[in-house]
Amino acid sequence: MLILEKNAMTEEIEKLVEKYGPERSSLLPILQDIQRDHKSIPDFAQQEVARLLDIHPVEVFSVISFYSFLNTEPKGKFIVRLCQTITCDIKGKERIAQAIERELGISFGETTKDNKYTLEFANCLGMCDQGPAMLINDMVYANLTPEKAVKILKGVK
Amino acid sequence: MVKTKREGSVIFSEYKRGEAIKAALEKKREDILLELRESKVKGRGGAGFPTATKWMVVAASTAEIKYVICNADEGEPGTFKDRVLLVDYPELVFDGMVVAGYTIGASRGIVYLRGEYEYIRKPLEDYLESMRKDNLLGKNILGKEGFDFDISIRMGSGAYVCGEETALIESLEGNRGEARNKPPYPVNTGFFGRPTVVNNVETLAAVSHIVVKGGDWFRQHGTDKSTGSKLFSISGDCELPGVYELPWGTKLSELLTLVGAKNTKAIQVGGASGICLNKTQFDRTLAYEDAATGGSIMIFNGSRNMVHILKNFMEFFVEESCGQCTPCRIGNVKLLEGVKMIESGEYTFDYIEKLMELGRTMQVSSKCGLGQSSPNPFISILENFKDEIFNGNGGYNG
Numbered sequence: 016m017l018i019l020e021k022n023a024m025t026e027e028i029e030k031l032v033e034k035y036g037p038e039r040s041s042l043l044p045i046l047q048d049i050q051r052d053h054k055s056i057p058d059f060a061q062q063e064v065a066r067l068l069d070i071h072p073v074e075v076f077s078v079i080s081f082y083s084f085l086n087t088e089p090k091g092k093f094i095v096r097l098c099q100t101i102t103c104d105i106k107g108k109e110r111i112a113q114a115i116e117r118e119l120g121i122s123f124g125e126t127t128k129d130n131k132y133t134l135e136f137a138n139c140l141g142m143c144d145q146g147p148a149m150l151i152n153d154m155v156y157a158n159l160t161p162e163k164a165v166k167i168l169k170g171v172k
Numbered sequence: 173m174v175k176t177k178r179e180g181s182v183i184f185s186e187y188k189r190g191e192a193i194k195a196a197l198e199k200k201r202e203d204i205l206l207e208l209r210e211s212k213v214k215g216r217g218g219a220g221f222p223t224a225t226k227w228m229v230v231a232a233s234t235a236e237i238k239y240v241i242c243n244a245d246e247g248e249p250g251t252f253k254d255r256v257l258l259v260d261y262p263e264l265v266f267d268g269m270v271v272a273g274y275t276i277g278a279s280r281g282i283v284y285l286r287g288e289y290e291y292i293r294k295p296l297e298d299y300l301e302s303m304r305k306d307n308l309l310g311k312n313i314l315g316k317e318g319f320d321f322d323i324s325i326r327m328g329s330g331a332y333v334c335g336e337e338t339a340l341i342e343s344l345e346g347n348r349g350e351a352r353n354k355p356p357y358p359v360n361t362g363f364f365g366r367p368t369v370v371n372n373v374e375t376l377a378a379v380s381h382i383v384v385k386g387g388d389w390f391r392q393h394g395t396d397k398s399t400g401s402k403l404f405s406i407s408g409d410c411e412l413p414g415v416y417e418l419p420w421g422t423k424l425s426e427l428l429t430l431v432g433a434k435n436t437k438a439i440q441v442g443g444a445s446g447i448c449l450n451k452t453q454f455d456r457t458l459a460y461e462d463a464a465t466g467g468s469i470m471i472f473n474g475s476r477n478m479v480h481i482l483k484n485f486m487e488f489f490v491e492e493s494c495g496q497c498t499p500c501r502i503g504n505v506k507l508l509e510g511v512k513m514i515e516s517g518e519y520t521f522d523y524i525e526k527l528m529e530l531g532r533t534m535q536v537s538s539k540c541g542l543g544q545s546s547p548n549p550f551i552s553i554l555e556n557f558k559d560e561i562f563n564g565n566g567g568y569n570g
């Protein structure tokens with residue numbers, strides 16, 4: 016990370032700590048905000064959060080590693096989470112997955128070279144009556160067909 | 173967000189925002205607790221603990237700080253009724269939280285909303301803001317001197333186990349969402365070690381109706397042991413999936429007709445951690461005393477492969493186990509391996525029986541509800557669909 020980037024990150028985290036308070040119970044909201052804006056929580060950010068909340072960096076890492084929506088490795092601008100749980104599965108999740116993989120030229124678990132898309136599976140998204148369903152970042156899309164899924168994906172900005 | 177008006181006898185019956193708060197503030201706290209006890213309402217989040225008892229313990233505590241937590245983690249596969257309630261009837265849920273705050277003597281409420289529902293957070297924040305404007309939240313609520321209460325929303329981050337109340341509290345405190353040993357229960361030692369009421373979204377919605385319409389009215393619906401109605405999330409092989417409000421005591425077969433399910437082979441009642449029933453069991457009723465469920469009902473027709481379904485459930489538990497205790501961390505992996513062995517035909521009946529035994533051990537030895545219930549689909553599918561899985565097609569299916 017460049018010094019300039021580091022300074023910007025520090026400033027950002029200081030603001031978050033101010034917003035949520037310098038307590039341990041603020042850890043998740045702070046990490047969630049960093050994750051949302053950067054699509055990952057890099058080492059330096061972890062150290063800064065630890066410093067400002069006065070906890071050990073290992074604690075921060077340990078919390079991140081527990082939650083499937085938090086990650087330390089960089090991901091794409093759009094994180095696609097296709098539901099893999101049973102109702103979406105029997106309604107054709109596999110076909111959707113294949114169509115998306117073909118279109119983006121990557122497999123689930125991977126990120127496109129241009130860092131635009133990351134493909135992941137997720138467990139039940141609470142849209143089972145309208146499956147197959149997927150999240151793209153925070154937005155939910157349901158009643159997917161292979162064609163519709165690809166179209167939505169290509170249309171996100 | 174567009175709200176859908178729905179119909180139902182209890183939860184979806186007429187209700188105007190603030191009604192429950194107004195009614196509660198005119199009553200003595202003890203009377204609200206008695207009304208709740210009259211209603212015999214039990215928790216809608218799965219465990220079915222009597223709500224009045226829970227509230228009474230916290231109300232009786234002399235602690236200065238107490239908390240009300242609304243469990244909106246809704247991670248059980250096949251359930252989505254809490255999302256529907258929050259989107260279409262936020263007034264019922266939030267009013268219920270304010271009533272809880274008043275009754276037990278708390279001034280802070282927290283909604284723990286699953287990360288997957290981030291998209292409904294903003295509308296909910298806006299809704300809370302409008303309640304503040306109308307003095308349904310904030311200081312001296314509706315002019316009641318000394319009653320201050322406010323609600324904030326905290327997000328989950330994709331961990332099913334955080335729906336378990338002590339894991340949820342760990343998560344709120346900024347830790348890994350690992351379940352605590354119980355006892356002590358959150359009613360004694362909850363959020364930051366303070367007495368805490370944790371209730372499911374739907375339980376709080378039911379409370380709002382009970383406070384306005386009375387425990388007697390509530391008890392007229394449902395059965396003796398399962399009072400009121402229940403929201404069911406119906407998905408899978410049927411024409412009309414969605415959220416239905418039905419009285420407790422409804423037969424599974426009636427439900428199948430209602431949702432246009434044809435050629436049904438199996439019903440998974442209670443989500444991945446529930447049990448799977450076959451045709452001969454469709455005359456069972458939905459109730460705490462019979463086929464219990466937090467609301468998830470998944471329907472499978474004759475074309476579905478039961479081993480495939482079971483594998484999907486076990487993969488879910490292997491992923492979602494928090495890994496703290498051995499029966500659950502290792503047990504689920506072993507059960508999943510067993511399913512794969514059945515799938516590829518490389519099993520012995522002896523070994524399957526050992527795995528059933530392992531499942532029963534997990535049910536009694538796991539630390540939290542996740543590991544205690546994850547063997548349910550394994551045991552019930554292998555028992556209730558034994559012929560199809562092991563003997564069907566002359567044994568070629570297995």
Ligand SMILES: Cc1cc2nc3c(=O)[nH]c(=O)nc-3n(C[C@H](O)[C@H](O)[C@H](O)COP(=O)(O)O)c2cc1C
Pocket residue numbers: 214215216217218219220221223243244245246247248332333334335336337338370371372373375376540541542
């Ligand atoms: C693994 C696991 C996940 C759970 N998930 C939820 C959930 O998403 N929502 C919920 O209300 N209760 C959930 N529970 C039950 C809670 O621990 C707790 O019993 C409930 O929130 C109490 O509220 P109630 O009495 O109103 O049902 C879960 C339990 C376990 C063991």
Ligand code: SF4
Pocket residue numbers: 333350351492493494495496497498500501538539540541542543544
């Ligand atoms: S039963 Fe499973 S989820 Fe619960 S504490 Fe043990 S390992 Fe964690």
Ligand code: FES
Pocket residue numbers: 098099100101102103104138139140141142143146147148249250251
């Ligand atoms: S099974 Fe896919 S949203 Fe519930």
